Structures are given as structure tokens and as C-alpha cells.
Amino acid sequence: MTGKGNLIILSGPSGSGKSTVVxxxxxxxxxxxxxxxxxxxxxxxxxxxxxxxxxxxxxxxDEMVANDELLEHATYVNHSYGxxxxxxxxxxxxxxxxxxxxxxxGARQVHEKMPEAITIFIMPPSMEELRRRLESxxxxxxxxxxxxxxxxRHEIQEADFYDYLIVNDNLDLAAKxxxxxxxxxxxxxxxxxxxxxxx
Numbered sequence: 001m002t003g004k005g006n007l008i009i010l011s012g013p014s015g016s017g018k019s020t021v022v023x024x025x026x027x028x029x030x031x032x033x034x035x036x037x038x039x040x041x042x043x044x045x046x047x048x049x050x051x052x053x054x055x056x057x058x059x060x061x062d063e064m065v066a067n068d069e070l071l072e073h074a075t076y077v078n079h080s081y082g083x084x085x086x087x088x089x090x091x092x093x094x095x096x097x098x099x100x101x102x103x104x105x106g107a108r109q110v111h112e113k114m115p116e117a118i119t120i121f122i123m124p125p126s127m128e129e130l131r132r133r134l135e136s137x138x139x140x141x142x143x144x145x146x147x148x149x150x151x152x153r154h155e156i157q158e159a160d161f162y163d164y165l166i167v168n169d170n171l172d173l174a175a176k177x178x179x180x181x182x183x184x185x186x187x188x189x190x191x192x193x194x195x196x197x198x199x
Contacts, residue, residue, distance in 0.1 A: 005097040006185045007114055009107045012122035013152030015133045017168045021122055024175035032097045035088050041079035072109035097182060104158050118185050121162040125169040
């Protein structure tokens, strides 16, 4: 294993349970962190600059885009969001594995800039199960649920460039599969390390 961490791009439809899978997989690991995004929206109650987000104004955000300081960026509900390149690269250099929990559009942007990134897509076992999970939340209208299901179908069809697919049918098994992918990534052959050893 080298001293540098791996960048992990994580995606999956709303209701796939990806956050639950990841937190179960990393709860006993100290070498994994989530990337902190920049945003132009104002902090909500209890949010801290540098923890939930780096809060910046639109002018600074536009400068970051122009200077290629963001690995990916998008606009949602009149606010801009992005993944800062420097923050991610610093964490990787310090040996941390960095998880980017982002949608497919952003994943494509990051993958183009950092093709060595590990891409993982988490999906539910069926559309019927996805519907059950979304309805059991009790937070969305039926119209919103139908929109989420339609979006999930589209996302799954667009996810063919991901390296790994985890079907979250059993939480414990899905978490073990996620951990196994991270372990395999850390054991990838490193030509630079091998060259140093034989000098």
C-alpha cells in the first residue's frame, strides 16, 4: 500500500441506501473522509464553514470555475455547488481515501479529470423495492415519488461507466462489498513503489 489515498466516486438513486451502506462500511475506519463541497447558498442553522460546506459568494465560485479549481460543479435551485480540487488532492496526499457522493453528471466530470478514481454505483434490488423505501419515508408526495423513480431508471441506464455495482438488497452484505472494493483498491499494483523497492 502506498501513502496516497484513493478517490472514490459514489452515486446511486435516492432511496438506494447509499449513505447507510457507506457509513456502515467505514464506521471503524479512520482512513476515509467525505469531500467537503463549496456552495454559494447561505449556511443553515447549525452548519459550520468547512464542515458541512465551504460557504463562498458567487464571484469567488465563478473564479474557481474559471481557474479549474473545481473537479465538478452544478447549479441547484439558484445556488452553485462544486467539489474543490485542492481540498481533495490534499486529503489524498495525506493518505486519506476521499468519498465524493455525487450525481452521475458530476461523476462524469470528475472521472474525466481524474480517471484513476474508483467509481461505485449503488442501486436497489428492484423498482418495487425502491418505491417501498421511498413511500416508507413518509416525506414525499406521490408525485415526487414517481419523479424519483423515473429519475432512478434514467440514472441506472446512464451508469454504465462505473467500475463497480453494488445491489443494496442486504445492508450488511452491501457494506462488506463496499469495504472489499476499498481494500482491493489499496492493493493495486503501484509501479513507482515497485521501482523504489528494486533500486
